[in-house]
Amino acid sequence: MVHELDDFFEVVTQDADLASGSAKSYPIVVCKTVNGLVDYVKARRNVDSCRIKIGIDGGQGSLKICLNVEESSDERNVINDSGVRRSLILALAPNVSENYCNVSKIWNLLKLQTLEAFVTGDLKIINILAGVMANSSTYPCAYCTSSKSDLGEKKGLLRTIRSIRRNADLWTRNGGIRKNAKKFLNCAHDPLLEGEEEDTILCKCPPPVLHIFLGIINRIFNAVAKDYQMESEAWASAANATRHSQFGFAGRHCRNLLDKRNILARGPADKYFKLLDSLQRVVDSCFGVALLSYYTKPSRHSVMVGSTQDYLRHQNFTF
Known part of the structure; x- marks a missing residue:
């Protein structure tokens, strides 16, 4: 029982970007087949209908991506299934900081684009997943286009996968100069969140x-x-x-x-x-x-x- 999930995981060596701007190789534990792990958990728990939750956290000096399989037919079971004791670690990267480059590498290793799930995290990680710059930016919200001086006062437009992708592309084609990013609503990268072009970030990633x-x-x-x-x-x-x-x-x-x-x-x-x-x-x-x-x-x-x-x-x- 203790080692029954061993075959789902492996250790890989991956280059990670450091805050100093340099890169260093780190060993990272990753799940080889997330969809296979979900199917295995559903079978072991005798669950047919479920919701899949992906949680990301960069605290305590490591980057972690976790999975919860929540039975959707009973609210009491959902509450239990969403707890930390029911969480399964999909990836663990010690000493790796949370930034877009590092998260995207692990995200792609796990092939999370193929998994239908909702994603949770703090405001920093949500901005990373959305491809939006940090929460100190002129347009800091991953969900809408309100400027930081207007937050709580004026409504911005809801950000979509298409709008972020388009603005990030325009910023890059105009030189990718950081101080000019506000002209492009601080969109810097393609969203890691998969979906239709008109899907809003709000629907793909619930507020924390x-x-x-x-x-x-x-x-x-x-x-x-x-x-x-x-x-x-x-x-x-x-x-x-x-x-x-x-x-x-x-x-x-x-x-x-x-x-x-x-x-x-x-x-x-x-x-x-x-x-x-x-x-x-x-x-x-x-x-x-x-x-x-x-x-x-x-x-x-x-x-x-x-x-x-x-x-x-x-x-x-x-x-």
Whole structure:
């Protein structure tokens, strides 16, 4: 049982680009046949209908690509199947940084273009997969063409595989000068995500819900701490939440803070309670495996999101 998957993997030597601009060869563990591994897992788990999730992470000094086979007929099974204990590593590249060149090499080794799957990762890796430059760029969003000065204020056009490919080609043909990339919406490479030309990045690669959630909760807490220090301390204590000096509150602690938002109600920090209450409704509606039925109704959803945006503007609260 311990070695039953050995035949699916091999070690290859691959050149990887370093941050310094040089290249170095590294041993990389890769799956030889991802489609074959998926079929094997489905047979072992006696699963017919499933969703395939590919996760990419460049933390802890290595580049990792993982696979989850999620049974689609039962939501409880999907939650279990999406957990880290059900993840299968497809590729492991120690000491290899996450950039477009390195990710594309491993992506091609795995032949992930042949796999029908949805892809998850943080905002950095999503930009890499989309072929868009870093999140500090003038046009930083992998999903739309809003400039960083307009994010949250003006809607951009949804990026498609075609639009990124076309702009990246135009940038290259115009010299590929980095400072001029903003003229081409900071599109630098062909998307690694496979699909039809008109497919949007939003449909191919879901937004990283956890990272968005962590950012929102930490910024709200920082705002409460700035304006109402005693209330923020009482809130953190009730939630049994501990803040890291560099990274802020982690996932479990952020969820506890949202659950204990009532601590802020009917006091000087009540405006933040209302904000958190609105956030909870959005989380309940669309942060899970399936959308709640009313989320897709324009009137209810527009009121929920629109009122939250208006409230944030009124309070001059900036994410």
